[in-house]
Amino acid sequence: MEFVDIFSYKLPIAHLIDQLTNWLTTNCAGFFNLITKGGSALMDFITNGLLFLPPLLLIVLLTIAAYFGSNRHFKLPALTLLGLLFVYNQGLWTGLMNTFTLVLIASLVSIIIGIPLGIWMAKNDKVQAVVKPILDFMQTMPAFVYLIPAVAFFGIGMVPGVFASVIFALPPTVRFTNLGIRQIPKELVEATDAFGSTPKQKLFSLELPMAKPTIWAGINQTIMLALSMVVTASMIGAPGLGKDVLSALQHANIGTGFVAGLALVILAIIIDRFTQKFNQPIQAKPKLTPKQKRKHRVIVGGILAAIILVLGAGNFKSLTQKAKPTVNLGYVDWDSEVASTNVIAQVLRDQGFKVELTSLDNAVLWKSVANGSVDAEVGAWLPTTHGNLYKQYHNNLVDLGPNLKGVKLGLAVPAYMNVNSISDLNDQADKTITGIEPGAGVTAAAKKTLKAYSNLNDWQLSTSSSGAMTVALDKAIKQHQEIVITGWSPHWMFAKYKLKYLTDPKHTMGRSENIHTIVKKNLKTDNPKAYRILNKFTWTEEDMESVMLDINNGMSPQKAAQKWIKAHPKQVKAWVD
Amino acid sequence: MEFVDIFSYKLPIAHLIDQLTNWLTTNCAGFFNLITKGGSALMDFITNGLLFLPPLLLIVLLTIAAYFGSNRHFKLPALTLLGLLFVYNQGLWTGLMNTFTLVLIASLVSIIIGIPLGIWMAKNDKVQAVVKPILDFMQTMPAFVYLIPAVAFFGIGMVPGVFASVIFALPPTVRFTNLGIRQIPKELVEATDAFGSTPKQKLFSLELPMAKPTIWAGINQTIMLALSMVVTASMIGAPGLGKDVLSALQHANIGTGFVAGLALVILAIIIDRFTQKFNQPIQAKPKLTPKQKRKHRVIVGGILAAIILVLGAGNFKSLTQKAKPTVNLGYVDWDSEVASTNVIAQVLRDQGFKVELTSLDNAVLWKSVANGSVDAEVGAWLPTTHGNLYKQYHNNLVDLGPNLKGVKLGLAVPAYMNVNSISDLNDQADKTITGIEPGAGVTAAAKKTLKAYSNLNDWQLSTSSSGAMTVALDKAIKQHQEIVITGWSPHWMFAKYKLKYLTDPKHTMGRSENIHTIVKKNLKTDNPKAYRILNKFTWTEEDMESVMLDINNGMSPQKAAQKWIKAHPKQVKAWVD
Amino acid sequence: MEQLEVHNLTKIFGRKRKAALNLVKQQVSKTEILKKTDATVGVYDANFKVKAGEIFVIMGLSGSGKSTLIRMLNRLINPTSGQIYIDGKDVAKMNEEELRQVRREKINMVFQNFGLFPHKTILENTEYGLEVRGVAKEKRRQLAEAALESANLLAFKDQYPNQLSGGMQQRVGLARALANDPDILLMDEAFSALDPLIRRDMQDELLNLQEEKQRTIIFITHDLNEALRIGNRITIMNDGQILQIGTGEEILTNPQNDFIKEFVEDVDRSKVLTAQNIMTAPFTTNIENDGPNVALSRMRVEEVSMLLAVDKRRQLKGSLTAEAALKARKEKLPLTEVIDKNVKTVSPDTLITDIFDLIYDSPTPLAVVNENGRLLGVIIKGRVLEALAVNSSEA
């Protein structure tokens, strides 16, 4: 039957998209580079400026601005002061400033694109019919999907972060500009028409002022969504609070993550309250006398000048600082990688390099090494865990071989469970294996295991995330329940809880793996010294676990790395010679 | 300095949050469990209902609904039809249904909470002052932060997914309900007041109708945000398209991820367009006459009843499937299976059975036979093609042995090609074997073949789909080009084109296979007569091909089956006696 | 206690209310106060009482506070100070529930800006007040349709307000309030957008309804003729203050100051003043007592050529001209035989406008007689014209 055939033929959309991305990456590289350079220059400029002022001074200045901005009420300044002090107190100041820059730029771009687009939509039903599904697309296409093209286009950092944020955050501004203008009473539109207003006059004297409350509500949503994208943006290397959140969560430190999140919320509330000033009901503002107006103008001018001055100064300072060759290390924010990356970073620093650490989502990280936006990473689990990524990118990067041999994947259970081998499993733990991310290597291995062992054929694998898995584990252990997890070591859970690997007679969980160092293709020519050190870097599971332990006990990763280096001078010397 | 000290003391917020979460988890477990149970029961109910209908039927029904819902315009139904067919075509139907359930529930919960809250905010400035920062909190606190508490509270699955989605998606409904009500012209509020309306009357007769466009725009945002949370929700085990996206991206399969994302977008657009119907300008709707109103009510009532019926049926069926005196045959929508299934179905019908035919994805089909939702299938290719499925499920089903012996897998080429054995292949057809689905048995065999024959070690297997393969074959034959395909028979292509199997000296393509009948475990006791017939059912490749040919020539499968049965009375008699 | 009493009612708009109040007490003008304090005096120290069944009309310059005053009566505007008693209860002190009760049961309003709901059809708009009161669906549809019928809008009942002309919208507002049948009806320029014909109809309608059922109506209008036609009493406001309250005639004939005088200047007095207002004492002869000589001498004394003939009970019998009297004397006839019985008469409340038709070509004055036929006075052309003259010392 012909009909049946049509449906068994799957449209090759996926393939087309891959090709399109490739085509864009290769053919529009110049254009993307331009945007990337310009964008990061601008954002660096702002962030540097913000970070130039001592935090406490900036906090005080903002509080004063809030005081005058809110007509000398006390709520907004109090909120500003306490909120920012809290962020500062929690050590999240730098993150906050980075995030602020990201959100500021993303929101501005969204507003600058969104309002005209919304106006156009409001005036033209055909445009509306076309734009609406595009907006739906932008809001519902999962960010994860365009993160990788974003990296392909813009590398890693703030710029792709802004790109991703704008895609998600733009629609509300457009939608509500459209709605606001369409809701304007007909008789007022008639009044402007009757006087022969041009579309522009109509827009500025009637439509925008009347639609203002609705448009501002849209902009508010845009800002909120831009803030909500901060974490996602951090997966492609945008610095800021998102990173703090992500890193806390990879370790299932709910509290720490919450605090970083809280800093975001504080930022949101302060931005919201500051922008609310623009969104007062039409007639609430008292009419200014010319004198007041002049005063107003002087104040606003002064503030702007001050801002520009500070930004300029900050950048002047940072410009004069740059000199050293940099090495850009990427890592996935897992305990083991944090340990190894910090150690090698510290070693490189000690050798006079400026080292930038970027925590990335795993797939993004590989992509970044492959396209050279990251110089190296020291946490490639091969051949199994990251095997497929390796297969995909191996032509575009250099594998320097293992730096740590014999890590392990396997099914693990709490020690109190009365089972030792996978083939002994029958109806424990509701016949469920608690897994991590669906795409992880260990997940694939677990799937294979389910198939291979006949005693597991009515078991299921419930995938979630590493964080979720450790929480589930914690919960089970607290309640002394049965649980089977997909485990891998080195991992702190083996230090924290009494766990045991189940033996795997069929070896479907994969034989033990190694952790490799991979570097971008031309690192050897670009930065031979760093290449040499990275190439020589190799240590053992015990080394790594000692660093991990220190970090887990509350030492900062950098301190822990320094401590380990101090304690192992010979070993380090071997790497750098 | 005392001052500095204060700042060097980091407030232990993180710790407090950890403790709070722990406390909640241990102390409110009963409550959370209740919600979890109730929630998942509800959502299973809906998903079962949705999946109960054959996808194509549901698509057609939705298209019809769209047609009538959009006042007989063609845009919405076309969109619905093509969009859903695309999703179905891409094999994302189940994911779509699960996602739909998730988004539906999350949106409903958001609306049910959000609108009253928005109303309250609009009426009371103090409530607004309190709620606004909470909304800011909900939108900017990164989902990742509360994913883990969500898992701690609700475990893994749909319920925590809904929880996370609601937190993120609720605010727009609240905000825009608030905005909409506050924007109502003062003179209209005065008019209601002057008549002594109660707050409730005012709400329903003035405020909600007038604020409707704005509220709906808020709800639209809520739905969009709920959809954007689908991927995040999948991190804590919520089934649906999010999983597909996530899994594709873990492997950096941008294209596949994009397609899954596209399915989300399609869902978004369809939902958006359907809900837009509620959001028409106030006076656009023509006034209905009482008669039309009655008709309207009957239609709406009918649709509701149908929905409830289907949902009920889906669940009733899944609850009581064994009680029915019907025979439920499953099949994969391939030509050979359509032929055999229809023949045996017709035979059973002639014997007085009610036969239900369900076309299923292959894996689903095996799973369905294993869990008893399908009574039998007559298209199990063993031992090779469906070997792994058999291995997985063989304990839970009964294999009645072959109903057709000696089907064949192998590499096939058009007869005009000058090659007869696999070992003769050298550089034909661009050294490419055109394969079918990556997971098919014949694909696995072809891979094995590539490895086993040294002359093929620089050949590649290009997997696609059965449909794509036949298209490629057709194209090649038309252009008289070389092509090597993974073939199997019976298949109509052997009737249509002159093809030949290549001999396989190393037997890596598997020796010839048989098509088995498999039935659910207790069919023998449940329905001994059907069991007997199925058990006796056996025919030949020619039999099958004659039926396939008829179908291919445009006869309906049922008719073709009837024709064959009429022509082979003795053979059939042997089965039913 | 009257149905509605207002004591010392004041409303100041704006922030610096105290300062504005002080200034207004010092008789500073409204614009001056606005300049100085940014506060507007809406209403200042209003006092009046309205009896049940009365139609109380408020007039005044644009911006003089009429709407503010009327909107304080059902507390759509909260008074700055003062009391409003409706049936003895102070509206200004009511809590929400009491207020709602009063608005629902007692007092309804027709808005200056119509206040129609754009999302409801005309019929639904008209039903609104009834719906709020919980009247059953069938009943309320019936009442609303009746109200629309009498506003001549039934054909449009399924349209939306924006499909109607301004005057039609105003009538919907009217129908909405009337359908509700309240004790007190506040009408803020309720007829302003109506053409003369429909306006007259609606006025008649209102007066008819008023005969059937005694409603208390507070009515703002800018049309003095309308005010005089339907109002039992009229109050004139300026700059937020009440200048004068009185019947139409009082105001017209006895304006308390120049402002009011100017204000009422334009009125069509012929539609307000009646025979009663302009009649003069008649020169009569009692034909039952008097003979021709008495009559003739009387004519001579009074310098007239005609007397009205009455009997002992001052019933008008006819008119007696000098010629007729001479004839009677000559022919010795009794006066009853010579009088001209065709005297044109009018009742005392005949409007001047209706007198024109009778008098313009009448050689004799018109006689004013009451319903019992008793002669009250006469109307001469000069008096008619004098009454219509604005600047005559007394009208």
Place this chain on the structure above:
Amino acid sequence: MEQLEVHNLTKIFGRKRKAALNLVKQQVSKTEILKKTDATVGVYDANFKVKAGEIFVIMGLSGSGKSTLIRMLNRLINPTSGQIYIDGKDVAKMNEEELRQVRREKINMVFQNFGLFPHKTILENTEYGLEVRGVAKEKRRQLAEAALESANLLAFKDQYPNQLSGGMQQRVGLARALANDPDILLMDEAFSALDPLIRRDMQDELLNLQEEKQRTIIFITHDLNEALRIGNRITIMNDGQILQIGTGEEILTNPQNDFIKEFVEDVDRSKVLTAQNIMTAPFTTNIENDGPNVALSRMRVEEVSMLLAVDKRRQLKGSLTAEAALKARKEKLPLTEVIDKNVKTVSPDTLITDIFDLIYDSPTPLAVVNENGRLLGVIIKGRVLEALAVNSSEA
């Protein structure tokens, strides 16, 4: 070609326009058409021309299509069919840019529902038209303030529309249009919310402006007195159709059908009719020629006791009573010496209402003289009253 010409202008609201058009051609009533087709006849087949400088008043029942008609003139409503020529160009066929130009330069409007911008102050509202035309900031402020001043609202210039009373808002709308100084002004019930005093002021203002600069004004009103006072011509509409076009007097004295008769019934004729309309031929004596005997014989013939004295050029010199003539005859005085020079005179366009004051206690008739002192006629009390009578055969 006149400044404004309207040919066969028709507007049908709703979907089934064709069907409605057919029905209206068959004289089916508007409500009937609404019931049958759900379409409303706004205006049907309107034809008229307006000269530059003319004030053209439109009246008619509520819902008769006045606003629809006026709003088609600047194409706020697109006509269903017909042509509108402004200075010879068809507005109905203009493209957007041309239309904008016309609206900006030639034609402005005062809206029935005011159409003020709630987010702009009164001053900004008033400036709007000028702003659109690109008038420089200082200049436009000046013009707007002048317009507000003449609307007596300057004190409120920094307030917002919702802080003003209905009438004040209406005046802002008025000021906004006037500030713009357009050639053609469309005024849709522009004075409806104003009190009599301010209304009179605004009418005067309009007439004054009209003297300064000849504007073409299309004016909708429900007030016949207003229409008669300011309108050069009046048109009366009903059910979307124009029934009659003519000067006030024509309409008043020669209503084309009963509907119009009823429509104008209520009008205060004393404010419409002038001395000219009611004067009668005077009985005169040429004092330069005639002697006392001639005069006396004339009086006898005409049965009057007084003549008006004129000279050869019919200039009014005074009045001559019978006594004075007798005295002249007796004392041989020329008539010029005995005439009473205190004759009350009025000009031919004095309104009757202004005649009341002069005539009611005047023993002599009033003389009507033109600006050159030439005697045109006399006014006697009886004629005044006759003119005010509605049902007199000729007014």
